[in-house]
Amino acid sequence: MGRKVRWGVLATGGIAASFTRDLLEMPDDAEVVAVASRSAASAEAFAERFGIPRAYGTWAELAADDGVDVVYVATPHAAHRAAAGLCLEAGRAVLCEKPFTLNAREAGELVDLARERGTFLMEAMWMYCNPVVRRLVEVVRDGAIGEVRTIHADFGLVASDDPGHRLRDPAAGGGALLDLGVYPVAFAQLLLGEPDRVRADALLSPEGVDLNTGVLLGWDSGAQALLSCSVVADTPLTATVTGTAGRIELPRGFFFPEGFTLYREGRDPEEFRVEGRRDSYQYEAAEVMRCLRAGEKESPLVPLDGTLAVMRTLDAVRDRIGVRYPGE
Ligand SMILES: NC(=O)c1ccc[n+]([C@@H]2O[C@H](COP(=O)([O-])OP(=O)(O)OC[C@H]3O[C@@H](n4cnc5c(N)ncnc54)[C@H](OP(=O)(O)O)[C@@H]3O)[C@@H](O)[C@H]2O)c1
Numbered sequence: 001m002g003r004k005v006r007w008g009v010l011a012t013g014g015i016a017a018s019f020t021r022d023l024l025e026m027p028d029d030a031e032v033v034a035v036a037s038r039s040a041a042s043a044e045a046f047a048e049r050f051g052i053p054r055a056y057g058t059w060a061e062l063a064a065d066d067g068v069d070v071v072y073v074a075t076p077h078a079a080h081r082a083a084a085g086l087c088l089e090a091g092r093a094v095l096c097e098k099p100f101t102l103n104a105r106e107a108g109e110l111v112d113l114a115r116e117r118g119t120f121l122m123e124a125m126w127m128y129c130n131p132v133v134r135r136l137v138e139v140v141r142d143g144a145i146g147e148v149r150t151i152h153a154d155f156g157l158v159a160s161d162d163p164g165h166r167l168r169d170p171a172a173g174g175g176a177l178l179d180l181g182v183y184p185v186a187f188a189q190l191l192l193g194e195p196d197r198v199r200a201d202a203l204l205s206p207e208g209v210d211l212n213t214g215v216l217l218g219w220d221s222g223a224q225a226l227l228s229c230s231v232v233a234d235t236p237l238t239a240t241v242t243g244t245a246g247r248i249e250l251p252r253g254f255f256f257p258e259g260f261t262l263y264r265e266g267r268d269p270e271e272f273r274v275e276g277r278r279d280s281y282q283y284e285a286a287e288v289m290r291c292l293r294a295g296e297k298e299s300p301l302v303p304l305d306g307t308l309a310v311m312r313t314l315d316a317v318r319d320r321i322g323v324r325y326p327g328e
Contacts, residue, residue, distance in 0.1 A: 005289045008034040008068035010059055010083050012046040015097060016074035020050050022281040029289055036062035059083055063090035070288060073097055076166045077173035081106040088113045093120035095288050099178045102325050104311040111304045120291055122299045123307040125186055127255040129283035131274040136248060136260055140191055144262060146245030148191055148223055153184035153239035153254060156230030167231050168207055171326050175209035177317055181229030183255045186310050187239055188217055188225035194309040196220045202321035210323050
């Protein structure tokens with residue numbers, strides 16, 4: 001694929017707008033050719049706002065558009081399975097927002113579908129594509145801090161307490177864990193893989209979604225991850241990785257870091273910085289387009305097996321804290 005990659009955007013909410021804005025800043029590589037919404041009016045308004053040529057009032061029309069190479073799915077999580085499935089069935093490559101789906105069963109169905117069809121599929125886990133995070137993984141794998149023993153990470157903010165907001169709505173897959181906790185869990189699993197044990201505790205809302213959640217992951221190696229997420233507390237948003245020979249600290253906003261500090265016994269702290277915009281979705285968009293041009297069906301940076309393993313951990317946490325979504 002020597003030409004520009006032709007993107008379709010499915011849904012017209014907050015992240016759909018942010019991602020589209022970033023795609024439009026990659027004019028040599030990408031073009032946004034279509035948008036779909038549950039309503040024609042929203043699709044048209046979004047198309048007009050961003051200068052997108054085709055606007056559809058149904059997802060099926062976007063899925064059927066042969067002029068689209070890849071669809072970016074940006075609905076609330078409870079709709080990811082249906083939206084991404086429709087596009088994969090139609091042979092469209094898919095980049096699907098995090099959390100990938102409501103649960104591991106749905107995630108497995110999408111992964112099976114993509115693999116059977118030989119169609120590209122990736123979770124929009126933009127943290128894994130961030131150059132600072134990629135550098136951190138290299139530094140850890142090179143043994144700079146020895147064997148990883150402990151990971152601390154948190155993602156908490158004070159969100160709307162309107163029971164109609166998607167974060168409070170069980171039907172939308174609400175709660176802190178799936179929306180925010182997916183980052184600390186994915187961060188820990190990036191470095192240590194799937195845990196052998198999962199423990200958790202949470203404060204639940206009257207509607208039954210988790211508001212304030214603590215997770216302890218354990219590995220047979222003796223490594224542990226102590227993670228938290230919240231929609232009722234503005235937590236530091238930091239991460240620390242401690243090994244047998246040193247420690248790495250990521251400052252506030254660990255999931256889109258501007259850099260990190262490496263501490264080693266007997267040495268001055270070492271600062272790692274990478275040039276470029278830290279809050280950019282262009283790193284994940286670039287990875288999708290690299291894969292499409294190379295004919296790769298899965299991204300080695302955001303592997304589907306890793307996505308499935310994270311979804312299994314999120315299921316296990318929800319099992320421990322008693323959160324069930326409608327239909328489960
Ligand atoms: N990567 C990131 O940094 C990041 C940041 C924020 C959110 N996210 C993820 O992106 C997804 C969307 O989040 P958001 O903040 O953009 O939400 P949002 O602002 O509420 O927008 C979601 C959009 O999805 C559509 N939608 C709403 N309810 C729906 C339903 N019941 N079924 C199907 N579609 C529905 C709507 O578009 P239409 O009216 O056009 O159908 C809506 O505008 C979530 O999974 C979230 O976790 C990722």
